[in-house]
Amino acid sequence: MxxxxxxxxxxxxxxxxxxxxxxxxxxxxxxxxxxxxxxxxxxxxxxxxxxxxxxxxxxxxxxxxxxxxxxxxxxxxxxxxxxxxxxxxxxxxxxxxxxxxxxxxxxxxxxxxxxxxxxxxxxxxxxxxxxxxxxxxxxxLVAPIVVVWVALQRFAPRWASPAAFALALVIVLVTAGxxxxxxxxxxxxxxxxxxxxxxxxxxxxxxxxxxxxxxxxxxxxxxxxxxxxxxxxxxxxxxxxxxxxxxxxxxxxxxxxxxxxxxxxxxxxxxxxxxxxxxxxxxxxxxxxxxxxxxxxxxxxxxxAGVIESVAGLALFGTFASALSSALSSAPSTTAADPVARIPAAATFLCAASGLAIAGIGGAFWGLVAGVALHLVLRPRSTVGPGSDRVRG
Structure with missing residues (x-):
């Protein structure tokens, strides 16, 4: 339990x-x-x-x-x-x-x-x-939170973000009164x-x-x-x-x-x-x-200002690193010899991170649209296969 x-x-x-x-x-x-x-x-x-x-x-x-x-x-x-x-x-x-x-x-x-x-x-x-x-x-205010997070990433990664939050909570309680x-x-x-x-x-x-x-x-x-x-x-x-x-x-x-x-x-x-x-x-x-x-x-x-935002950002570091690594290396065709295969993922990443909005629609959607379009245009004919990228439920 x-x-x-x-x-x-x-x-x-x-x-x-x-x-x-x-x-x-x-x-x-x-x-x-x-x-x-x-x-x-x-x-x-x-x-x-x-x-x-x-x-x-x-x-x-x-x-x-x-x-x-x-x-x-x-x-x-x-x-x-x-x-x-x-x-x-x-x-x-x-x-x-x-x-x-x-x-x-x-x-x-x-x-x-x-x-x-x-x-x-x-x-x-x-x-x-x-x-x-x-x-x-x-x-x-922020440096102690970062130090605690880094230290626990080394010795107890599971508790790094909760400990950073706990320290931020103490800071808030002291400053709020x-x-x-x-x-x-x-x-x-x-x-x-x-x-x-x-x-x-x-x-x-x-x-x-x-x-x-x-x-x-x-x-x-x-x-x-x-x-x-x-x-x-x-x-x-x-x-x-x-x-x-x-x-x-x-x-x-x-x-x-x-x-x-x-x-x-x-x-x-x-x-x-x-x-x-x-x-x-x-x-x-x-x-x-x-x-x-x-x-x-x-x-x-x-x-x-900045205290809770720091906790949120630190909590997402691992997810960000994993997502970026997967984006640029998980496709079978994405190799050093085939740098073009990274372009759709790079375009998606940049559009999503840009903060652009077209017709009131944010960059995440347009990044996915741009990435899919480039994927369809640039993918080698020999790699096309039914269900190659599918996730089965």
């Missing part, structure tokens, strides 16, 4: 700042962003408890950290926060359809993996630059609106990045540990949860990827048939942490 509790605490503390940054960048006010954090924590807890008990497997659900980073990179869209909420609902519907309609899953799987990873790396780059900027502007940050959990509902710009610029990239960076790796982690994933049930459950939570600000829930390895490992229990109990512990821990989400959001709002 202790492993499940650790997985939940690490998952929440290492990335909640990214979620808040993404929701607020997309147009949510502090109350709406806090509401989204509360509901996301509840959804991942309830989904984990149900799936792990239903199938007696260490299946865990998480919020989409890459999706939150995408929102932070995309920023506000035409139609404002209600349009973004409408995009969340569209994303949820697409995830449900992925579970029910195999052709949609195959269509997403046909997107070359390096392009999906390049889009993610481009989305993460601005956030990963924040610690660098903050270190120059607020060295006395008083107890105004203590808040009861509140859920704020927004009536969704459908906007073409939000559907194309938010919903579609959010769906792609959630599938490519969370659901597919989550399946791989469970498979490597010897557990088949109930794909249809997981997609329908997380998609429906995204639809239900969207009006409250919950952008997307999905299969856990990185933290999924903890409950599925021998650390959880020597007997593979008993490891689902660790997932249960993770789910219940999320449910217990959910009421504190509003207080965490208030502390973030009270933080000195």
């Amino acid at each position: 202790s492993v499940g509790i650790v997985a939940a605490v690490v998952g929440v503390t290492s990335s909640f700042a990214v979620v808040l940054a993404g929701l607020q960048a997309a147009g949510a006010d502090p109350a709406q962003a806090a509401s989204g954090l509360v509901v996301l924590t509840l959804l991942q807890g309830a989904g984990t408890v149900w799936l792990s008990r239903r199938f007696r497997r260490p299946i865990t659900i998480a919020w989409s950290t890459p999706g939150a980073a995408l929102l932070a990179s995309t920023g506000a869209v035409a139609g404002g926060w209600p349009a973004v909420v409408g995009a969340f609902l569209v994303t949820g519907v697409l995830i449900v359809l992925t579970g029910l309609w195999g052709r949609l899953g195959r269509l997403v799987g046909a997107i070359p993996a390096p392009l999906a990873q390049a889009m993610l790396a481009g989305v993460l780059l601005p956030l990963c630059l924040e610690p660098v900027r903050a270190l120059a502007e607020q060295p006395l 008083g107890t105004d940050w203590l808040r009861l959990p509140v859920v704020t509902v927004t009536v969704p609106e459908l906007s073409p710009a939000a559907v194309i610029g938010v919903a579609l990239p959010l769906y792609v990045v959630t599938m490519a960076s969370q659901n597919v790796p989550g399946v791989a982690v469970l498979s490597a540990a010897g557990y088949p994933t109930p794909w249809r049930h997981a997609m329908v459950l997380t998609g429906a949860g995204t639809v239900l939570g969207g009006p409250a600000g919950a952008h997307a829930v999905n299969l856990a990827a990185i933290t999924a390895a903890l409950p599925a490992s021998a650390e959880a229990h020597p007997d593979p048939d008993r490891r689902w109990i660790a997932a249960q512990a993770a789910g219940w821990t999320h449910l217990l942490l959910a009421p504190a989400a509003t207080t965490l959001a208030a502390l973030v709002a009270a933080a000195p």
